[in-house]
Amino acid sequence: MSFxxxxxxxxxxxxxxHQCGCIVQLSAIALEGKHLxxxxxxxxxxHTRLPNSFQRTAALLxxxxxxxxPANVFPIMIVTKFGVPEQHTIISGIISxxxxxxxxxxxxxxxxxxxxxxxxxxxxxxxxWAVRYRWQRNMRLLALVYxxxxxxxxxxxxxxxxxxxxxSIVSSEALEQVxxxxxxxxxxGVVVLTMLxxxxxxxxxxxxxxxxx
Amino acid sequence: MxxxxxxxxxxxxxxxxxxxxxxEVVAVGIKAHCPRCGCQLYRPRHYSVxxxxxxxxxxxxxxxxxxxxxxxGILVLGNAQEASLWSGxxxxxxxGLWGVAILVFLASMAFPFLKISLSLLISGHLYFHRPHRxxxxxxxxxxxxxxxxxxxxYTLGIIVACVKLASRTELKFGLGLAAFIALLLVIVxxxxxxxxxxxxxRIEALNKSNSxxxxxxx
Amino acid sequence: xxxxxxxxxxxxxxKRRELPLVxxxxxxxxxxxxxLVAKSIHEKGPVITIRxxxxxxxxxxxxxxxxxxxxxxxxxxxxxxxDLKTILVTAQINHSAEDYLHEHTQFWVVRPQIGLGxxxxxxxxxxxxxxxIQPGDGDDQSNFTGLxxxxxxxxxxxGRYFVLxxxxxxxxxxxxxxxxxxxxxxxxxxxxxxxxxxxxQLSAFINAPYHRFVRKNxxxxxxxxxxxxxxxxxxxxxxxxxxxxxxxGIAFEASQEDNADSIMPDNTAxxxxxxxxxxxxxxxxxxxxxxxxxxxxxxxxxxxxPVQLRGITIGKxxxxxxxxxxxxxxxxxxxxxxxxxxRIKGIHGDFHGDFKISDHELVTALVKKGLRAQLQxxxxxxxxxLVDLDFYPESKPxxxxxxxxxxxxxxxxxxxxxxxxxAKVIMDKLSKLPLNxxxxxxxxxxxxxxxxxxxxxxxxxxxxxxxxxxxxxINKAGRTLTSADQTLSAAQQTLSTLKxxxxxxxxxxxMLLELTQAxxxxxxxxxxxxxHPDSVIRGKQQP
Numbered sequence: 016m017s018f019x020x021x022x023x024x025x026x027x028x029x030x031x032x033h034q035c036g037c038i039v040q041l042s043a044i045a046l047e048g049k050h051l052x053x054x055x056x057x058x059x060x061x062h063t064r065l066p067n068s069f070q071r072t073a074a075l076l077x078x079x080x081x082x083x084x085p086a087n088v089f090p091i092m093i094v095t096k097f098g099v100p101e102q103h104t105i106i107s108g109i110i111s112x113x114x115x116x117x118x119x120x121x122x123x124x125x126x127x128x129x130x131x132x133x134x135x136x137x138x139x140x141x142x143x144w145a146v147r148y149r150w151q152r153n154m155r156l157l158a159l160v161y162x163x164x165x166x167x168x169x170x171x172x173x174x175x176x177x178x179x180x181x182x183s184i185v186s187s188e189a190l191e192q193v194x195x196x197x198x199x200x201x202x203x204g205v206v207v208l209t210m211l212x213x214x215x216x217x218x219x220x221x222x223x224x225x226x227x228x
Numbered sequence: 229m230x231x232x233x234x235x236x237x238x239x240x241x242x243x244x245x246x247x248x249x250x251x252e253v254v255a256v257g258i259k260a261h262c263p264r265c266g267c268q269l270y271r272p273r274h275y276s277v278x279x280x281x282x283x284x285x286x287x288x289x290x291x292x293x294x295x296x297x298x299x300x301g302i303l304v305l306g307n308a309q310e311a312s313l314w315s316g317x318x319x320x321x322x323x324g325l326w327g328v329a330i331l332v333f334l335a336s337m338a339f340p341f342l343k344i345s346l347s348l349l350i351s352g353h354l355y356f357h358r359p360h361r362x363x364x365x366x367x368x369x370x371x372x373x374x375x376x377x378x379x380x381x382y383t384l385g386i387i388v389a390c391v392k393l394a395s396r397t398e399l400k401f402g403l404g405l406a407a408f409i410a411l412l413l414v415i416v417x418x419x420x421x422x423x424x425x426x427x428x429x430r431i432e433a434l435n436k437s438n439s440x441x442x443x444x445x446x
Numbered sequence: 447x448x449x450x451x452x453x454x455x456x457x458x459x460x461k462r463r464e465l466p467l468v469x470x471x472x473x474x475x476x477x478x479x480x481x482l483v484a485k486s487i488h489e490k491g492p493v494i495t496i497r498x499x500x501x502x503x504x505x506x507x508x509x510x511x512x513x514x515x516x517x518x519x520x521x522x523x524x525x526x527x528x529d530l531k532t533i534l535v536t537a538q539i540n541h542s543a544e545d546y547l548h549e550h551t552q553f554w555v556v557r558p559q560i561g562l563g564x565x566x567x568x569x570x571x572x573x574x575x576x577x578x579i580q581p582g583d584g585d586d587q588s589n590f591t592g593l594x595x596x597x598x599x600x601x602x603x604x605g606r607y608f609v610l611x612x613x614x615x616x617x618x619x620x621x622x623x624x625x626x627x628x629x630x631x632x633x634x635x636x637x638x639x640x641x642x643x644x645x646x647q648l649s650a651f652i653n654a655p656y657h658r659f660v661r662k663n664x665x666x667x668x669x670x671x672x673x674x675x676x677x678x679x680x681x682x683x684x685x686x687x688x689x690x691x692x693x694x695g696i697a698f699e700a701s702q703e704d705n706a707d708s709i710m711p712d713n714t715a716x717x718x719x720x721x722x723x724x725x726x727x728x729x730x731x732x733x734x735x736x737x738x739x740x741x742x743x744x745x746x747x748x749x750x751x752p753v754q755l756r757g758i759t760i761g762k763x764x765x766x767x768x769x770x771x772x773x774x775x776x777x778x779x780x781x782x783x784x785x786x787x788x789r790i791k792g793i794h795g796d797f798h799g800d801f802k803i804s805d806h807e808l809v810t811a812l813v814k815k816g817l818r819a820q821l822q823x824x825x826x827x828x829x830x831x832l833v834d835l836d837f838y839p840e841s842k843p844x845x846x847x848x849x850x851x852x853x854x855x856x857x858x859x860x861x862x863x864x865x866x867x868x869a870k871v872i873m874d875k876l877s878k879l880p881l882n883x884x885x886x887x888x889x890x891x892x893x894x895x896x897x898x899x900x901x902x903x904x905x906x907x908x909x910x911x912x913x914x915x916x917x918x919x920i921n922k923a924g925r926t927l928t929s930a931d932q933t934l935s936a937a938q939q940t941l942s943t944l945k946x947x948x949x950x951x952x953x954x955x956x957m958l959l960e961l962t963q964a965x966x967x968x969x970x971x972x973x974x975x976x977x978h979p980d981s982v983i984r985g986k987q988q989p
Contacts, residue, residue, distance in 0.1 A: 022248065029241065029248060031240075031241035031243065031246065034368050034371060035364070035367070035368070036240070036241075036428060037432075038239045038240065038241055057428065057431075059364070112388075117391050120388055127381075154245075155265060155266055158245065158265035158267060161244065170384075172381045172382075173384045175328060175332060176332065176381060176384075176385025176386070177386075177389045178320075179316030179317065179319070179328070180299070180311050181389050181393070182316060182319045183311040183312075183320075184302055184310065184311035184389070185309065191304075194323060195328065199328050207331065210376075218245065218265075219243075219246040222245040222264070
């Protein structure tokens with residue numbers, strides 16, 4: 016099926032409100048200073064495309080990449096047993112799960128805390144690349160990547176939640192204590208930044224250049 | 229006026245690829261996708277408003293035990309140590325990881341609560357056909373914070389934490405966990421039953437009739 | 447209605463039923479939980495109930511069930527049984543220990559025990575009591591009755607079971623040690639009164655290498671402490687190991703007559719003698735009874751007094767009567783003796799076979815040669831008499847006549863007066879002798895007994911040997927009446943220290959008091975630990 020004859024809404028002078036989804040004629044919308052007038056249905060701000068989508072996404076993604084290194088290098092959890100501190104990184108936590116025979120759990124944690132952030136960041140990088148260099152192929156695949164990133168983004172919070180439970184449950188005793196390590200903040204930062212990056216990325220940019228040549 | 233009617237009702241645009249699409253009335257059980265990028269546009273549900281209203285009411289009630297009762301506990305030398313949603317947040321905060329603490333607080337307590345209460349407000353107004361001037365603000369807020377309420381992920385966190393603890397000590401599951409699971413199911417059902425497309429249309433219709441009504445009154 | 451200038455695509459409609467994506471995480475959570483539950487159920491073994499008389503020290507979720515100190519389960523519930531007399535302990539056994547649960551599997555509670563035999567279960571002071579399991583055979587079972595006391599024999603040890611028969615249990619209990627030359631080689635397992643009554647059968651277990659010494663003529667005796675016996679043969683002092691001294695014990699000795707071939711099989715019954723003395727006074731079944739008439743007084747002659755041939759015991763006095771001749775009003779005293787001629791070995795091989803006749807013939811022949819009986823003083827101290835047989839060739843020849851029930855054995859008059867006067871002189875001399883040196887020495891020995899038990903045992907052994915030499919010396923003194931002074935006084939000292947209220951008694955009492963105090967402070971410590979387990983690390987908290 017070819018969509019070359021079909022045109023995007025914007026090219027036909029229509030704007031889809033990204034909040035309520037209603038279609039507004041660009042010509043019918045008054046300009047209020049620099050911005051467009053609010054959406055007639057939901058009163059939300061109308062944009063032709065998300066403002067500064069590329070730059071924002073790229074900036075957030077870069078910060079996420081930077082934070083990803085300390086998140087994996089530094090201990091995310093410090094378990095003090097009988098006064099002897101033992102530092103756990105994300106990976107060592109997974110290894111200890113494998114060693115105790117909890118392989119499905121280990122796989123789950125591996126996917127949530129290692130695979131998902133990586134996929135998210137690499138996927139966003141690819142999407143940005145595609146926008147920047149105007150890729151015209153595998154558009155459906157790219158759209159799928161975007162949807163997957165958006166869906167899977169929150170899963171990485173698993174480790175953070177787990178630590179918050181462990182910290183509160185094994186904290187006030189003398190024999191054993193669990194403290195959250197510095198990597199927890201970094202890792203939480205990675206999750207939030209990648210989620211924000213995904214939100215600020217406007218997938219419509221991918222399609223805007225289609226058939227533009 | 230003529231354009232306006234056409235724009236809002238006769239056409240759709242794909243949120244992901246901005247392809248202009250012809251609007252269609254889709255029966256329940258059929259999903260509408262964008263033909264170009266495959267993005268799911270809408271998926272009409274049975275009694276979306278009624279279900280959302282009932283579920284969000286249930287969720288709001290369940291929210292009380294979930295936050296008051298401990299979720300899991302361990303026995304250490306005969307002493308019970310328990311964790312609740314709030315104790316995790318406060319311990320993280322006390323330990324100085326306020327960033328993580330705030331994030332956990334928002335994701336596990338504040339946003340789920342907001343999500344449920346906003347759903348209740350909106351679906352309640354729609355259910356009783358009561359217009360409200362902030363309906364569209366609420367709906368927009370609901371859409372934005374939707375993905376930041378992460379109770380499902382929290383469930384997985386509980387499971388992994390339990391597995392890590394079970395090898396060392398005796399675990400105790402309280403009523404709080406049962407309530408939590410119930411809340412989780414309610415929230416997931418709520419998310420899947422809330423038909424945004426329908427809600428926006430109903431809100432628009434409600435607002436229009438309201439303004440007409442006001443107009444006539446005037 | 448549609449505006450033709452808009453170029454719009456139709457929607458792509460899909461009727462496929464699929465679950466919304468939001469359900470993915472709950473489904474994952476559900477699957478993982480199911481897997482965890484399945485895994486834990488798979489690892490959980492059977493649930494069993496054990497009946498105990500008391501729940502002392504048992505706690506739900508804390509008390510473990512162990513086999514060879516490996517944890518194989520834990521107590522999940524404790525309820526009172528419907529009969530209101532016992533408690534029912536419900537326990538979760540690990541999957542791996544499922545095979546241990548059979549009909550004859552035994553359970554008992556291990557608590558800290560401080561006894562004379564040693565301290566056991568000390569680890570339970572910190573960890574709390576636990577239930578020990580002894581796997582047995584039989585059918586699979588899940589309801590058990592726990593033992594109220596730990597079985598003495600814990601695990602399959604090598605050795606043999608024997609039955610010991612006694613008429614008085616005394617201080618013997620399950621766990622009473624059995625010694626062989628002072629080595630602890632076994633234990634009493636249990637006891638039962640035989641149905642007819644009057645006889646108590648003890649089941650005893652002798653550990654592996656030592657069961658070979660339980661042979662046909664092995665004698666078991668109650669090793670109840672220090673035996674001091676004074677008889678016609680003089681003083682005898684025997685001591686048992688310290689544990690037996692305090693709580694009673696059993697000892698046995700292999701007989702010289704047995705060789706390694708006569709090792710007895712399992713469950714052979716033995717008589718348990720009341721003292722070591724008794725084992726030496728074995729009644730020989732082949733005995734000859736004679737009656738003797740002594741002219742003078744028999745004061746000092748008791749039933750059981752030895753009949754000696756030139757100083758070697760070959761029989762004993764069975765009975766002493768008084769008879770009066772109604773016509774002549776003469777009084778005579780028939781002394782019934784029993785000769786055990788098995789004790790005499792023939793030079794040309796044993797004279798067994800038609801031994802009864804040949805024994806009697808032998809005695810007749812000996813009497814013809816001048817063998818006569820005479821009353822003699824066995825011990826000057828006690829004044830006990832014995833019957834001595836010796837040859838008096840100058841005496842007029844007599845036959846053995848059988849007038850009454852028993853043949854009469856000819857006697858000669860004894861010179862008892864002479865002996866008694868010289869005994870008096872000796873006694874006077876003894877009372878004048880200084881005894882301080884030996885008293886001090888013995889005091890030392892007995893003090894070291896209370897400080898270290900091991901040293902005490904050896905010291906008692908050395909005391910025993912000293913006293914044996916004393917014994918010898920006294921024996922010599924019996925004949926030579928010259929150099930018995932020092933040793934005899936030492937023996938007297940020993941007797942006085944053993945009296946109630948004596949030094950040694952007092953010191954033993956003190957030692958027991960201290961043990962009690964130690965036990966109570968250990969209990970206090972256990973209480974503190976129970977309430978403040980962290981005090982192991984933090985130390986005792988100030989109130």
